[in-house]
Amino acid sequence: MKASKNRGNSDDTFDSSEDGSGSSASEARAARRYRRRVRISKIHDEFARVAASGLGKGLKGVLDKFRTEMEEGHRSIQVELRRMRAEQIALQAEVRHLTTEVERLMGRVNDLILEQVVGGQRERLSRGIINYVYNKVAIVLESKSKIIREKYELDGDWPGDQNTILLVRNACGLLIWAETACRFIDGGGRLLVEERLSQVLKEGTPMARSSVSEAEMRLAELYTTVLESSVTGKYNGREEKIYAMSKEVLGSIVILFSPLPADSLANLLHASKRDFEQTLEGLHAILNIPPPKQDRPIRVHHDSFRDFLLTK
Structure with a gap:
């Protein structure tokens, strides 16, 4: 305490000297630094006194307890989030199962309604659906044929009504067959248009109506034709x-x-x-x-x- 008092007296001395001279800036700065060190020293002494009295230990204990409670709360929240996530996954699985079951039941209900209401008209309804699909294919073929016809300045009715009918039959109701065939014919350029049209028309025997397996066969034949034509006769032995x-x-x-x-x-x-x-x-x-x-x-x-x- 004597040291502190002495430091305080020295502080007063510096103040008096500073007031007396009033012309030395360096002395003023030195005095301010000294007073700052004295204040810091007093703060350190006060902290040391609090720590020695046991109050600091009590405060540390409170902080440690608070930190422990926070960590436990965080762990509890994590556990709860994992539980909620597991419940969410289980609910999603249940929803998917119920959705599948509802779709199955709705399909069965539709079948029963079709059996009860349509009855003997089922065959006529199936024919109507098939005709609709074949009409869609015919529309695609006509649209693509028009583009090819104008691009290469072909005859106004190219490829002709009979060839269009054969193309529709060969498509077996598959729009992808019609689009692929037109891309194949177009890809050969003006000189190969007729040749490629003949290749597509020669695929299999035209059928009035085709099963799924026959449609797949026609599509496979078309893919084979495209692959073979991509190489044959173009690369001089390569x-x-x-x-x-x-x-x-x-x-x-x-x-x-x-x-x-x-x-x-x-x-x-x-x-x-x-x-x-x-x-x-x-x-x-x-x-x-x-x-x-x-x-x-x-x-x-x-x-x-x-x-x-x-x-x-």
């Missing part, structure tokens, strides 16, 4: 190499989880850009191939082509 490249390209596109752009796919297969682009030339009917300057992935036009390759 068919085997192009066939091998086609298998690698198509296999990669089909099995890759994330589709890749052309450049990335060529690098993956260690293929030159020229060979890769030649391989893709004849596959536009079945692959969605972006223009070279667009860095977008190559995809199949329809998942049925993936199924076709994977079942071969």
Whole structure:
């Protein structure tokens, strides 16, 4: 305490000296620093006194207890959140189960209503649905044929009523068959339009109405025609190499989880850009191939082509 008092007296001395001189800025700054050290020393002494009296230990105990309670509360909240998450998952599973059951029951109810109300008109209703589907295919074929006809300046009635009827029958009600066939015919250019139209028309024997298996067969025949035409007679004896490249390209596109752009796919297969682009030339009917300057992935036009390759 004497030291503190002495420091206080010294403080007064510095103040008097500072007031007396009034001209020394450095002495004034030194005096302020000294007074600041004295105040800090007093604060330290006060903390030491509180700690020695036991009040500090009590405060530490209160803080430790508060911290422990906070940690326990946090753990309780985490446990409750996990429980709620588990209940949410269980409820979602139950909702899915109930949704499936409701859909099954609604399907059964619709069947019973159809049996009770429609009765003997079922066959006529089925024919109406089939006619509707075939009409949709005919509309698609007519629209695509008009585009090809104007693009290559073909005769005004191309491909002709009889050929249009054959195309509709060969499609077996599948819009994807009609769209793929038109892309294939268009992809050959003006010189191959008639040849490719003949190839598509020669696929199998036309049927008035087809089953699901027959429709799948027609689609498989069309895919086979596209693949064979993408190589045959175009590469002066390099068919085997192009066939091998086609298998690698198509296999990669089909099995890759994330589709890749052309450049990335060529690098993956260690293929030159020229060979890769030649391989893709004849596959536009079945692959969605972006223009070279667009860095977008190559995809199949329809998942049925993936199924076709994977079942071969």
